[in-house]
Amino acid sequence: MEGSPSPRSVALVVPHGPPSPSPRPLRLGVLASGQGSNFEALVQASRHGALHAEVVGLVVNTPHCKALARAERLNVGATVMDHRRYTSREALDHALVDHFRALQVDVLIMAGWMRIVSPVLCQAYDQRLVNIHPSLLPAFRGLNAMERALAAGVCITGCTAHLVVPEVDAGPILIQAAVPTYPDDTVATLAPRIHAQEHRILPVAVAMAGRHLFERP
Numbered sequence: 001m002e003g004s005p006s007p008r009s010v011a012l013v014v015p016h017g018p019p020s021p022s023p024r025p026l027r028l029g030v031l032a033s034g035q036g037s038n039f040e041a042l043v044q045a046s047r048h049g050a051l052h053a054e055v056v057g058l059v060v061n062t063p064h065c066k067a068l069a070r071a072e073r074l075n076v077g078a079t080v081m082d083h084r085r086y087t088s089r090e091a092l093d094h095a096l097v098d099h100f101r102a103l104q105v106d107v108l109i110m111a112g113w114m115r116i117v118s119p120v121l122c123q124a125y126d127q128r129l130v131n132i133h134p135s136l137l138p139a140f141r142g143l144n145a146m147e148r149a150l151a152a153g154v155c156i157t158g159c160t161a162h163l164v165v166p167e168v169d170a171g172p173i174l175i176q177a178a179v180p181t182y183p184d185d186t187v188a189t190l191a192p193r194i195h196a197q198e199h200r201i202l203p204v205a206v207a208m209a210g211r212h213l214f215e216r217p
């Protein structure tokens, strides 16, 4: 039917809409390791009014990653903190906390941050640390979630934005989007379908985490 969405772009998002905007623009910090498409989605949502926020800094752990080039194009301050230069997970996380505290970040987002975080970061940004994961959690936690979902033969998969706790991909769920899989799917065909929904739900999740900040007693 003319005008109806292709079944391949169909998604179910729950909860559907963002909460009411925070009383002031949220100051966002973003962590990324690779492409940075979710980082860009947050910048665009902030600049175009979908999210009452400003992305005030990006940190990447991989020099020369695409996220860094996006930050330059989008004119967002970016810093490389190569994990190999730190003696421990905790040492890197302490440096991150110092960096984002100096930027007065309200909500910190792991947007493709391919590092396990320690309690140092989780506690410093308790209820304010958000991760995006390419599966319907609690299914397919950890690496290669899309590959494993396809290998398992699921008919529906998707993405989840959740608060971060020290256990990997186990924190409270904020919002999910479900998409279909097709018999001929590969990661190459499934990934864009999931990414499109990640870009849609992550700004909503950030607004939800931000609301929580202002509702605290």
Ligand code: GRF
Pocket: 032, 033, 034, 035, 036, 037, 038, 039, 111, 112, 113, 132, 133, 134, 159, 195, 198
């Ligand atoms: C996303 O699929 C996200 O779910 C996962 O890492 C990927 C990052 O993509 N944690 P990008 O770098 O934002 O394009």
